[in-house]
Amino acid sequence: MYTNQIQSTDNTLFEPRICRPCSTTTTSIADDFYDADAITTITTTASRGLWSGEGAMTGNNFLQIDPNAHFNASAGHYDDLPENFLETVSPHNSGQPMSIQGQDGNGAHLASLNNMSVSVSDYAMPNMSTIGVPTYSSALKAESLDHLITPRSSSHLNVDKYSYGNSASLLSPLQLDGRNDHSNLLGISRPNGRASEMLSSLRTNPSYLNIKEELTSDLGYNNDYDPTYLIQPQPSQQELERMTAATPPAISGDLMGQLQGNDLVQFEVATSQAYHSIPQPVQPAPSSSRKRARTKAAQQAQQQQQMAAGPSSNDDGQVLAPGAGVPRAVYSTSDVTDPLNAEIDDDIYIDTRDLCKRIAYELKQHSIPQAIFAERILCRSQGTLSDLLRNPKPWNKLKSGRETFRRMFNWVQQPLHVRLSILDMYKDSSTPGTNDIPLNTAAVMSPPTPAQNARQHSRSRPAADENGISAKRPRLVFTDIQKRTLQAIFKETQRPSREMQQTIAEHLRLDMSTVSNFFMNARRRSRNGSVVDDEPAPYQQVKPISPPPQSPTQVKPRSRGFKTSPESHSMPEHIDEAVAAVAHGASAGYGNLNNTYANLLEMENGNEGQWNEDAGAVDMKPGSSLDFDPSQYDDGSPQQHDPSQEEALRQHLEGGGVLGNDDIKTEVELKDGDSPSGSYHSN
DNA sequence: TGTAAGTCAATATC
DNA sequence: GATATTGACTTACA
Numbered sequence: 001m002y003t004n005q006i007q008s009t010d011n012t013l014f015e016p017r018i019c020r021p022c023s024t025t026t027t028s029i030a031d032d033f034y035d036a037d038a039i040t041t042i043t044t045t046a047s048r049g050l051w052s053g054e055g056a057m058t059g060n061n062f063l064q065i066d067p068n069a070h071f072n073a074s075a076g077h078y079d080d081l082p083e084n085f086l087e088t089v090s091p092h093n094s095g096q097p098m099s100i101q102g103q104d105g106n107g108a109h110l111a112s113l114n115n116m117s118v119s120v121s122d123y124a125m126p127n128m129s130t131i132g133v134p135t136y137s138s139a140l141k142a143e144s145l146d147h148l149i150t151p152r153s154s155s156h157l158n159v160d161k162y163s164y165g166n167s168a169s170l171l172s173p174l175q176l177d178g179r180n181d182h183s184n185l186l187g188i189s190r191p192n193g194r195a196s197e198m199l200s201s202l203r204t205n206p207s208y209l210n211i212k213e214e215l216t217s218d219l220g221y222n223n224d225y226d227p228t229y230l231i232q233p234q235p236s237q238q239e240l241e242r243m244t245a246a247t248p249p250a251i252s253g254d255l256m257g258q259l260q261g262n263d264l265v266q267f268e269v270a271t272s273q274a275y276h277s278i279p280q281p282v283q284p285a286p287s288s289s290r291k292r293a294r295t296k297a298a299q300q301a302q303q304q305q306q307m308a309a310g311p312s313s314n315d316d317g318q319v320l321a322p323g324a325g326v327p328r329a330v331y332s333t334s335d336v337t338d339p340l341n342a343e344i345d346d347d348i349y350i351d352t353r354d355l356c357k358r359i360a361y362e363l364k365q366h367s368i369p370q371a372i373f374a375e376r377i378l379c380r381s382q383g384t385l386s387d388l389l390r391n392p393k394p395w396n397k398l399k400s401g402r403e404t405f406r407r408m409f410n411w412v413q414q415p416l417h418v419r420l421s422i423l424d425m426y427k428d429s430s431t432p433g434t435n436d437i438p439l440n441t442a443a444v445m446s447p448p449t450p451a452q453n454a455r456q457h458s459r460s461r462p463a464a465d466e467n468g469i470s471a472k473r474p475r476l477v478f479t480d481i482q483k484r485t486l487q488a489i490f491k492e493t494q495r496p497s498r499e500m501q502q503t504i505a506e507h508l509r510l511d512m513s514t515v516s517n518f519f520m521n522a523r524r525r526s527r528n529g530s531v532v533d534d535e536p537a538p539y540q541q542v543k544p545i546s547p548p549p550q551s552p553t554q555v556k557p558r559s560r561g562f563k564t565s566p567e568s569h570s571m572p573e574h575i576d577e578a579v580a581a582v583a584h585g586a587s588a589g590y591g592n593l594n595n596t597y598a599n600l601l602e603m604e605n606g607n608e609g610q611w612n613e614d615a616g617a618v619d620m621k622p623g624s625s626l627d628f629d630p631s632q633y634d635d636g637s638p639q640q641h642d643p644s645q646e647e648a649l650r651q652h653l654e655g656g657g658v659l660g661n662d663d664i665k666t667e668v669e670l671k672d673g674d675s676p677s678g679s680y681h682s683n
Numbered sequence: 684t685g686t687a688a689g690t691c692a693a694t695a696t697c
Numbered sequence: 698g699a700t701a702t703t704g705a706c707t708t709a710c711a
Contacts, residue, residue: 380689380690380691381690381691381692382692383690383691383692383693383694384689384690384691384692387690388689393688398688398689399687399688399689400688400689401688401689401690403689404689404690474693475692475693475694477693477694477695498685516685520686520687523686523687524687524688524689527687
């Protein structure tokens with residue numbers, strides 16, 4: 001797709017980073033390319049496609065680049081934002097007009113969005129009433145939240161308590177909004193209504209009123225907006241107590257064991273009562289655009305409720321045997337009764353970058369380890385969270401990955417003490433002996449763990465051998481030379497043909513699948529590194545994410561590129577040039593690429609300081625590094641399949657070139673302690 | 684069938 | 698100990 005020339009206005013072909021004569025037909029796009037200033041001089045088609053490598057720059061696109069444009073190597077990377085970046089973002093920045101350079105060229109601008117004007121339609125809520133969850137407020141650990149909760153006689157906002165700028169009392173966008181627009185106290189306009197409604201529906205125990213008041217204030221709106229909330233008769237104290245006491249254990253076997261005989265029967269009945277006692281949020285007729293999604297969500301919710309309620313009674317109202325349908329309130333990423341799964345409309349656009357900054361700040365601010373947050377809130381692993389926070393994909397580019405960001409968003413929308421309490425209440429439920437969480441609370445909001453993640457369930461696990469020892473395949477770690485060779489090739493050919501991969505695999509003594517995986521991962525991760533801001537669709541409203549009150553703890557920018565071993569730091573920057581020159585001179589076949597191998601091998605064997613002249617390299621500079629950043633070179637182009645080049649490569653690699661097959665093998669084998677086969681770390 | 688996307692989880696690094 | 702990196706797996710889709 002990106003087999004394009006990039007041409008400056010003075011007809012000089014634009015080349016990535018390296019300044020040298022340009023005579024190529026294929027140009028990689030460096031991250032330099034994404035400088036904000038420069039990009040404005042580039043046709044919008046290009047900017048749109050750079051994200052995913054899809055769609056843009058197809059055909060004969062020529063990018064007109066202002067020769068005076070400054071290409072900042074660091075400008076395009078999210079991690080390379082200036083340290084005070086967030087300080088430049090006002091709480092409402094996200095709602096400011098956004099310049100859109102659409103492919104249609106209309107340059108549409110999003111209207112400035114008042115935070116509180118976002119989507120009245122958010123009131124629409126799938127039938128996500130909760131079941132067996134009448135005791136949410138008990139989850140608010142009083143001992144830890146006393147400092148946050150003080151009795152008040154009105155439900156008005158306590159604007160001082162969560163004043164913006166106090167690091168210990170972060171305002172969610174809702175809170176900010178509530179301060180700015182007191183109409184929200186009437187619930188006139190309220191973002192993310194569904195998640196909040198779900199939360200509010202959980203507050204139905206004896207402390208309901210107090211807690212509800214606090215939460216209402218904290219959220220910056222008043223749940224009383226819902227008429228049915230007022231009209232619905234509240235459970236009596238007695239009923240509430242019974243509901244609370246009888247909240248299904250639902251989760252663990254040991255909890256189940258605490259209930260005997262009649263208790264279970266009573267609990268079943270109480271569950272049903274509790275369910276019917278919970279005020280159900282109003283469900284306005286969904287708009288046509290979202291009808292399908294809502295209907296589906298409602299169906300899921302209904303199914304969830306039925307599952308949760310279980311066959312507690314048959315059609316005759318007969319109570320079934322205990323265990324026949326024990327409600328399970330185990331939330332997962334697909335649990336529509338989980339407030340964190342609250343749906344987000346299609347017409348809402350979430351700035352994932354802001355969201356991630358906010359999340360990162362929250363984690364730092366409250367000393368929440370990534371692993372805890374990832375597992376308890378997102379149902380993901382720590383590594384996944386880390387990666388997402390550092391390399392968030394734009395909302396509109398996300399597919400199923402939206403789920404994770406949605407949970408982040410819904411979590412951050414909650415008031416501080418709710419956010420923390422969710423984490424707290426999740427905390428100890430899986431730790432024997434430390435479970436100080438009320439039984440019913442644990443039952444209601446038991447932590448969704450990655451183990452509950454459907455994906456992981458389906459992930460095949462190597463069977464244990466006869467000795468019970470897991471036959472888990474150790475993880476391959478590329479040797480330095482393998483990695484560097486692959487990186488060098490990737491720089492030039494993001495999509496080597498299958499034949500080429502086969503050749504590479506043979507010469508590096510790797511599995512074909514390993515080579516394939518490498519290029520697959522490299523392409524994906526290079527795209528991550530070349531992120532440009534996404535643009536909301538015209539019909540989408542930007543959901544503002546309030547930035548942290550202070551500049552967040554800076555994430556030390558790191559290269560998104562491949563990690564290089566200390567050894568590889570002896571590689572000179574010039575290898576970039578040299579290798580690039582090899583590929584760009586590929587019109588004569590892959591002889592120069594062959595030199596890339598040769599040079600890599602030579603350097604592996606201590607012949608630093610020399611560079612194959614054919615590759616156009618210069619003297620080595622010890623200490624310089626090969627900081628390979630695939631993002632600079634990914635152009636999203638399709639598999640580069642040039643039979644003549646591949647044949648040339650093959651011939652060179654297989655003995656016809658400067659460095660024959662045997663040569664490579666010999667050289668590799670001579671590399672002490674660096675088997676070309678890679679190494680497997682035993683566990 | 685190949686690729687992209689999303690992710691896990693082992694491992695490396697801070 | 699917490700976070701970042703990364704090889705490989707699963708799923709969805711064209």
